[in-house]
Amino acid sequence: MSYEIPYFSFDKMNSDTGEDLSLAFREIMDSKWYVLGRHLAAFENEFAEYIGVRYAIGVGNGFDALRISLESLGLKKGDEVILPSLTFIATLLAVIHTGAKPVLADVNPETFLMDYKSVKSLISTKTKAIIPVQLYGCPVDVHGIQKHIKDKELVIVEDFAQSVGAEIKGGKTGSFGRINAASFYPTKTLGALGDGGIITTNDRELADRCRSLRNYGFTDDGQHTTIGYNSRLDEMQAAFLSIKIRWLDIWINERRSIAEKYRINLAGIPGLKLPEYQRSALPAHHIFPVLSKKREALRKHLQAAGIETRVHYGTPLHLHNSMRYLGYSKGSIPETEKISERELSLPIYPGLTDDKINFICEIIDRFQRK
Ligand SMILES: Cc1ncc(COP(=O)(O)O)c(C=O)c1O
Incomplete structure (x- = not known):
């Protein structure tokens, strides 16, 4: 697609x-x-x-x-x-x-x-x-x-x-x-x-x-x-x-400015949570995660509007089948599990324009307020 x-x-x-x-x-x-x-x-x-x-x-x-x-x-x-x-x-x-x-x-x-x-x-x-x-x-x-x-x-x-x-x-x-x-x-x-x-x-x-x-x-x-x-x-x-x-800092600054726009536009949207940054941290914004309890529906809604998203990570490590031998079960690592159920990664890369960022945020806003 x-x-x-x-x-x-x-x-x-x-x-x-x-x-x-x-x-x-x-x-x-x-x-x-x-x-x-x-x-x-x-x-x-x-x-x-x-x-x-x-x-x-x-x-x-x-x-x-x-x-x-x-x-x-x-x-x-x-x-x-x-x-x-x-x-x-x-x-x-x-x-x-x-x-x-x-x-x-x-x-x-x-x-x-x-x-x-x-x-x-x-x-x-x-x-x-x-x-x-x-x-x-x-x-x-x-x-x-x-x-x-x-x-x-x-x-x-x-x-x-x-x-x-x-x-x-x-x-x-x-x-x-x-x-x-x-x-x-x-x-x-x-x-x-x-x-x-x-x-x-x-x-x-x-x-x-x-x-x-x-x-x-x-x-x-x-x-x-x-x-x-x-x-x-x-x-x-x-x-x-x-x-x-040689381009890395330029590209990272672009990622930071995209992240800042997301943070401003998405602030206060009901049911949407963004991560806090550690004090004195300057993130590189490889991924821009948001949390929504309606993650799957939000993802579909964005998809219908032509916006591709990802999930990082839908299954926490301790719940993978291959890791059963480690002895963890559902509920063992609760905050991680909550994030896995709710996280949605929004587009972020050098070249993502303001118009597109604004459009993504509008679609999210409209969906979350429904
Ligand atoms: C947190 C983390 N650790 C390790 C790796 C492994 O890197 P690679 O895919 O280059 O083996 C990745 C990336 O894919 C990663 O995101």
Whole structure:
């Protein structure tokens, strides 16, 4: 089905960068060097500088970024890792693949982000790591979590797949955890033309371990010391991302201005709830979520008006069939479940015009007041 207003569009970003991307494609094809070369090294430096960390390690996708980050910490069977139940399934799968036990936290009903009171109640002697997910591009107050756990030896690993470019208290997401993971899935704030991911850290030892893990477990001198993977961000994607990162702040500012218009136009509409942002947060607005108890009917109503929407996420992680073995049931993680039943994601992307935003808001307003 084609929509008058699609949920997402690459048009503006492709038109901003298209010529440069084509030139890069030609240059790399002619260079005949496609994996682990100078374009990856250059992009890793640019990304590390942008985020404000010492090291960035490009990998094949966001899932691998998480899995390799967690594995570099030496997690083992019996260790526990706390993460929110309201996130994309990759966060949970990455934990499961390390052999550690995932422990699912609830979210704050006002911010829709992982709630540190819930996290605190789940910390045990076996907890080794906590994964704040910067959901929708909205930064979690990582400093708040750090304050609560400062006397414990727990590692924070940010999943900033949805928030590349977001800031809180003057720092970029992806710079707060001991090691952090992001995705360059095409629709993300910084998207590749295919799959891609990256790990950020200030810890040299962890960076070296991740570099080895992404390349089968080889070290720079050709020794094989770890059981690794093949997960390398290729030269093409790295070069494309080097071009796109120059536009990132411009695109994020556009997303912020769209979000601001939504917030103004949707304020006070009965039965509609918008997330609150953490103090001093500058979200990257990968997703713009609203909550409505009449979510399915609202979605259909928007669809009939030619407006495409999405749901993030209709099933919380703990209620997926595959996760039954974790022992959760309906009602186990209540705030998350409420959001899953009510969340609707509105179109947001560079190039979305004021007319379209106003039209979307009018349709929502009319429906909610019925
Ligand atoms: C929160 C979150 N974590 C991890 C991932 C995994 O990234 P990828 O799709 O690049 O594997 C995604 C995106 O899809 C995500 O939204």
